[in-house]
Amino acid sequence: MPITVPQIEALKKISTHLYESMKRVVSGVNNLKLSMDTGVSHGTDYARVSATALTANDVDPTKPGVLMKGSVPPTWSGAFTYASTTSSITWSWSGLAILRADGTQTQITNGSLAVSSLAAATTYFFYPYWDETLLALAFVLGGAGLPAGVGNPPNAFAAKTIAVAQQQALQGRIPLSAGAMTAATTASGTGGGSGGGSGSCVRAGMRVLTKNRGAVAIQRLRVGDHIRGRDAWTQVVRHEIHPADTFVRLTFSNDDSLDVTPHHVFTLADDSPVRAERLCLGDILVGYDGRLALKKIELLVEESAKVFMTCEPDHEFFAGRAAPCVLTHNYTFSS
Numbered sequence: 001m002p003i004t005v006p007q008i009e010a011l012k013k014i015s016t017h018l019y020e021s022m023k024r025v026v027s028g029v030n031n032l033k034l035s036m037d038t039g040v041s042h043g044t045d046y047a048r049v050s051a052t053a054l055t056a057n058d059v060d061p062t063k064p065g066v067l068m069k070g071s072v073p074p075t076w077s078g079a080f081t082y083a084s085t086t087s088s089i090t091w092s093w094s095g096l097a098i099l100r101a102d103g104t105q106t107q108i109t110n111g112s113l114a115v116s117s118l119a120a121a122t123t124y125f126f127y128p129y130w131d132e133t134l135l136a137l138a139f140v141l142g143g144a145g146l147p148a149g150v151g152n153p154p155n156a157f158a159a160k161t162i163a164v165a166q167q168q169a170l171q172g173r174i175p176l177s178a179g180a181m182t183a184a185t186t187a188s189g190t191g192g193g194s195g196g197g198s199g200s201c202v203r204a205g206m207r208v209l210t211k212n213r214g215a216v217a218i219q220r221l222r223v224g225d226h227i228r229g230r231d232a233w234t235q236v237v238r239h240e241i242h243p244a245d246t247f248v249r250l251t252f253s254n255d256d257s258l259d260v261t262p263h264h265v266f267t268l269a270d271d272s273p274v275r276a277e278r279l280c281l282g283d284i285l286v287g288y289d290g291r292l293a294l295k296k297i298e299l300l301v302e303e304s305a306k307v308f309m310t311c312e313p314d315h316e317f318f319a320g321r322a323a324p325c326v327l328t329h330n331y332t333f334s335s
Contacts, residue, residue: 051065129168140155203304244305245301251295264329286326288318288323311330
């Protein structure tokens with residue numbers, strides 16, 4: 001009958017000599033290929049772990065002895081939105097879900113975080129994460145060896161720092177943004193936007209077609225401008241520019257491309273909406289001069305800016321790097 005790990009540990013404590021004798025006897029029967037390893041069975045509290053899976057006696061996910069199925073880092077779906085005043089930023093989230101490597105999901109309870117005592121017309125950075133121990137969504141707090149946080153509570157940061165990003169990704173935590181989320185207080189009145197390291201935005205520098213000025217960079221649009229929608233001109237009713245550092249570059253069959261945030265929405269040829277992060281090579285999109293096939297997808301992490309834009313009555317418009325070539329959606333709080 002095989003012996004278990006607890007029995008071996010007990011034997012070592014009771015009789016070290018007997019334990020060593022058993023090792024010599026077992027290791028000496030080479031023709032039977034017996035060893036203390038093969039003589040150990042899985043018990044109720046302990047089980048064998050292959051030495052190839054260990055580094056300094058700790059299980060190492062990078063080693064070949066660990067069963068790997070799918071990607072190790074979890075991903076998430078959904079996004080954050082925020083409302084701001086001259087002195088406060090309130091983050092809200094609903095429908096967030098963590099998608100794990102084993103195929104399971106963790107639904108996050110809807111909630112909000114209000115941070116007050118902020119300066120007007122100022123951009124701040126936030127780092128949300130899921131705490132596996134507390135089973136709750138939280139934001140990194142400033143202080144205690146980290147840069148000082150801003151506001152009440154001090155969950156806002158005046159600048160991006162690696163130290164804070166590391167806190168967001170500590171063992172037992174799942175980051176819920178691709179880099180820091182950005183939000184800005186207003187100079188007057190109220191404002192808002194979205195986060196999760198993304199939002200539904202087009203990168204600054206991309207071009208759109210205006211009724212009166214021809215093709216212009218999207219950041220140079222003004223409220224009241226008319227831009228080309230799917231079937232007619234549509235009017236810009238909201239236009240904001242915010243810093244961002246995470247984009248998806250989509251290259252199409254006409255060799256033009258478009259940079260957008262991961263959550264930005266496109267219209268497929270069958271009229272179904274899909275976020276940029278879920279597009280696949282070969283997907284067919286609606287182009288200005290006919291259908292376009294998606295032939296390359298790249299993730300870019302570099303300092304830049306994103307443009308929140310809402311247009312009415314048509315909430316779709318054409319945009320592209322060289323020319324407005326592909327149909328995409330504007331930003332709304334529900335997108």
